Amino acid sequence: MANAGPIAIVIHGGAGTIAREKLTDEVEVAYRQKLEEAARAGYEVLTRSSKEKGSSSIDAVIAAIVVMEDSELFNAGKGSVLTHAATVEMDASIMEGESLNAGAIAGVRHIRNPIRLARDVMSRSDHVMLIGEGAESFALEHGYELIDNSYFQTPQRMRQLQRIQNTTTGTALSEDNSLGTVGAVAIDRNGNITAATSTGGMTNKRFGRVGDSPIIGAGTYADNSACGVSASGHGEYFIRAVVAHDICARVMYKGIALQQAADEVVLIKLKNMHAEGGVIGIDPQANVVFSFNSTGMYRAAIDKDGELEVLIFKGISD
Ligand code: ASP
Numbered sequence: 001m002a003n004a005g006p007i008a009i010v011i012h013g014g015a016g017t018i019a020r021e022k023l024t025d026e027v028e029v030a031y032r033q034k035l036e037e038a039a040r041a042g043y044e045v046l047t048r049s050s051k052e053k054g055s056s057s058i059d060a061v062i063a064a065i066v067v068m069e070d071s072e073l074f075n076a077g078k079g080s081v082l083t084h085a086a087t088v089e090m091d092a093s094i095m096e097g098e099s100l101n102a103g104a105i106a107g108v109r110h111i112r113n114p115i116r117l118a119r120d121v122m123s124r125s126d127h128v129m130l131i132g133e134g135a136e137s138f139a140l141e142h143g144y145e146l147i148d149n150s151y152f153q154t155p156q157r158m159r160q161l162q163r164i165q166n167t168t169t170g171t172a173l174s175e176d177n178s179l180g181t182v183g184a185v186a187i188d189r190n191g192n193i194t195a196a197t198s199t200g201g202m203t204n205k206r207f208g209r210v211g212d213s214p215i216i217g218a219g220t221y222a223d224n225s226a227c228g229v230s231a232s233g234h235g236e237y238f239i240r241a242v243v244a245h246d247i248c249a250r251v252m253y254k255g256i257a258l259q260q261a262a263d264e265v266v267l268i269k270l271k272n273m274h275a276e277g278g279v280i281g282i283d284p285q286a287n288v289v290f291s292f293n294s295t296g297m298y299r300a301a302i303d304k305d306g307e308l309e310v311l312i313f314k315g316i317s318d
Helices: 027-047 056-068 115-125 131-140 155-165 235-240 243-254 260-273
Strands: 008-016 090-096 103-108 130-131 182-187 192-199 220-223 227-233 275-280 288-290 295-304 306-312
Touching: 008 027, 008 056, 008 227, 008 288, 027 056, 027 182, 027 295, 027 306, 056 090, 056 115, 056 182, 056 192, 090 115, 090 220, 090 306, 103 115, 103 131, 115 131, 115 192, 130 131, 130 220, 130 275, 182 227, 182 275, 192 220, 192 227, 220 243, 227 235, 227 243, 227 260, 243 260, 243 275, 275 295
Parallel strands: 103 130
Antiparallel strands: 008 182, 008 275, 008 295, 090 103, 090 192, 182 192, 220 227, 227 275, 275 288, 295 306
């Protein structure tokens, strides 16, 4: 295995309806700064990697996601959206593309950084996915502190819940009701690709509802021979479209570029299902891609030339 390949990281902070006119300058700057901080945190880990230190793309995606989980701006960790019962239940997953190892957790309520727990399920348990109480008892055994659910709840998410409960449709991505799921994909010097996703799910969801984000193949997938992908969008559709794996499978079976594969799934397949959302990805040559059919996707990348871009809206420089 080569030890000096190109490195790159791409992150998202959720795809959905982002109305330019509703985003004040102050809030837009806050998002752009946090996205940059998260991308840099992950990239910094990649620059320190070497063959001896092993697969740093795992540590890189964790570093990037933890920054966003700790920020109230995103629908993951602190600031997660609320269930119908006004509580927070979080899902997360991670997959490493060399071994095809994966870890996921769903419906956790007391874990400050769900992505760290998903990683520990991958590397310290015999299982791929743990849920609810079982996931939290595993966490306790591995030294995690269980924190009060109120830590995750914010007044802004409460207002959002009240707004949606006062409408007739219940759950929808039509407004910014679930916006802010976070994800990261990175490739390290060894050519190892890792993808990860973390979310509070969708506003007003039933308790116990699980979306695509912790489902390996739907919200997250990585295979060094094809690509790594993290998704954001209406989970019920993304699960049925097996979005992340379908994109990687198209790269493998059709021999097409990752951008084309992502566009086929996001702009055609999902669009035909009337499903809104998007994906980020990296291929084995460290090319970074974004694809989304919504009005926006909070996203950033540091590419193989070390160039940073931070984007929100549809335009390529937006
Ligand atoms: N995919 C997430 C879910 O359905 C939500 C999102 O990405 O906006 O739980």
